[in-house]
Amino acid sequence: MTITTACPPQSAPGPVLFRAGCPHCRENFELTAGALRLAIGGSARTTFYSFSCPACGEAVRKPAGDRIVELLTTGGVRTMRLHAAR
Numbered sequence: 551m552t553i554t555t556a557c558p559p560q561s562a563p564g565p566v567l568f569r570a571g572c573p574h575c576r577e578n579f580e581l582t583a584g585a586l587r588l589a590i591g592g593s594a595r596t597t598f599y600s601f602s603c604p605a606c607g608e609a610v611r612k613p614a615g616d617r618i619v620e621l622l623t624t625g626g627v628r629t630m631r632l633h634a635a636r
């Protein structure tokens with residue numbers, strides 16, 4: 551028996567999907583939290599998220615604003631802090 555839902559139920563536990571686009575092959579796809587990495591640096595310029603494009607295999611790195619950082623961290627994306635100890 552197959553049940554098809556147009557949109558996933560909000561309360562159901564499951565992997566959070568993040569929509570991303572690849573600048574290399576211009577493919578759009580959804581990635582699970584495990585496929586993404588978030589790096590938080592000391593400034594907005596050094597804060598970015600990265601992933602490997604499932605379509606062409608290129609490593610993609612994109613700047614992450616406050617909103618994206620919040621989305622990714624609450625979604626369970628592995629976070630790497632780049633703060634240099636001074």
Ligand SMILES: [Zn+2]
Pocket residue numbers: 572573574575576577603604605606607608
């Ligand atoms: Zn690609």
